[in-house]
Amino acid sequence: MIETETVLSPKDCLQIRNELCHQKELWKKRSDQFPFYTLGAASYLDARKEAQTYYRRSALESPLLRQNFGDLYEKLQIVLNRYLGAPTTLDHEQAPPGFHLYFSHPVFETPIADVHFDRQHHWLSWEHPDEIEWSNPISFTLPLALPEHGGGIHLWELEYDAFVSLDLPEQKKAFTETAPTYHGYQLGQLAIHSGHRLHQIAPGLRLGPNDERITLQGHALQRRGTWQLYW
Numbered sequence: 755m756i757e758t759e760t761v762l763s764p765k766d767c768l769q770i771r772n773e774l775c776h777q778k779e780l781w782k783k784r785s786d787q788f789p790f791y792t793l794g795a796a797s798y799l800d801a802r803k804e805a806q807t808y809y810r811r812s813a814l815e816s817p818l819l820r821q822n823f824g825d826l827y828e829k830l831q832i833v834l835n836r837y838l839g840a841p842t843t844l845d846h847e848q849a850p851p852g853f854h855l856y857f858s859h860p861v862f863e864t865p866i867a868d869v870h871f872d873r874q875h876h877w878l879s880w881e882h883p884d885e886i887e888w889s890n891p892i893s894f895t896l897p898l899a900l901p902e903h904g905g906g907i908h909l910w911e912l913e914y915d916a917f918v919s920l921d922l923p924e925q926k927k928a929f930t931e932t933a934p935t936y937h938g939y940q941l942g943q944l945a946i947h948s949g950h951r952l953h954q955i956a957p958g959l960r961l962g963p964n965d966e967r968i969t970l971q972g973h974a975l976q977r978r979g980t981w982q983l984y985w
Contacts, residue, residue, distance in 0.1 A: 755909045755935060755947060759833045762826075762942035767898045770826060771968055774853060774898070780818065781855060782811075788859050794819050794852020796971070796985055801877040808878065812849035819850055826970070827851070827983075830896065833944060834974070834981065838892075841980050848878060848984035851894075851972030858901075858965040862958045869929075871914045872949030875975060878984075887976045893949035894972055897939040901958050901965035907945065908934035910952040917952065939969075949973060 762770070774793065781791040784799065792799070794815055801808035820827070827850065831842045844850050856862060872893045880886060897905065910932050917925060929952075936956055939945055947953070958965065974981040 755911075755951060756907070756937045757837075757946045758940070759837050759944045759946065760942060761829050761833050761896055761944045762898075764941050767941045770823070771899045771966075773822065774855065774968065777818075777822065780815065788861050789857035791855040792852060793855065794985055795849035796852055797849070797874040797878055797973075798872075801874060805878055808849065815852075816846070816849050819852065820844070830944070830970070830972075831983070834894075834983070837946065838974075838981055840976070842974065842983055843980050844983050847881060847982065850985065851970050851983055852985045853898075854967070854969045854971055856967040858958075858961045858963055860961070862967075863961055865954065865957050867955035867957075869908075869910075869952060869954040871917075871952060872973060873914070875973065875984075882977070885977045890976060891949050892946055892974045892981075894944055894946045894974075895939065896944045896970040897941050897968075898970060899966040899968040900939060900941060901961055901967055903959040903961075904938050905958060905967045906936055906938040906956045907947075908936055908954045908956045909947065910934045912952040914950040914952075 777793065781793050784790045784792055795808050795812035797808055800811050827844055834842045872891065875891065912928060912932055917928065920928060937945065972983050972985050974983045
């Protein structure tokens, strides 16, 4: 369900984490109650109500991301090019992969994150949409800092196409009768999945006051043999 590829060393992760913290004034606070931030335009958040919010944020933040984290994107693309067996691009149609930044809070030990399929690409505007392979996306997470007792993702053996073909009572039954599988992240190890399997950020475990969960997040769609990376 999850495949992993090495992108960074633990030392590399620490350097990028420190660079992110030096740019704290650029972070977007995503909760009034909890220490959850992003850096970069996130389609699942910013395009939820209207796509223009996403594109306005991208216009402001994407140039800074490309300037400050160009080496990281290059390393990411080298690994994904090999993994996918095809070229990738960070063109300017959509925002590039961006960052989740979670800091210690008791609420993050509870399952508050959405259980979802990644369908946010349908909220965006794409050139030549008929050329995109919509049924074959990928989503990925690259951990840069993790809590002492780890962090990861829950995945259910429930695929989007099969799940949405069920009526609501059948969906509830399938969900309650299917236990998720936990996949633990490792620093610098890119975790890749389709995004079309039901999933959720796994709650933290015994979070300490200085624990952090910082990750690079992104998705990709293929068009005319090239995978476009975005968030």
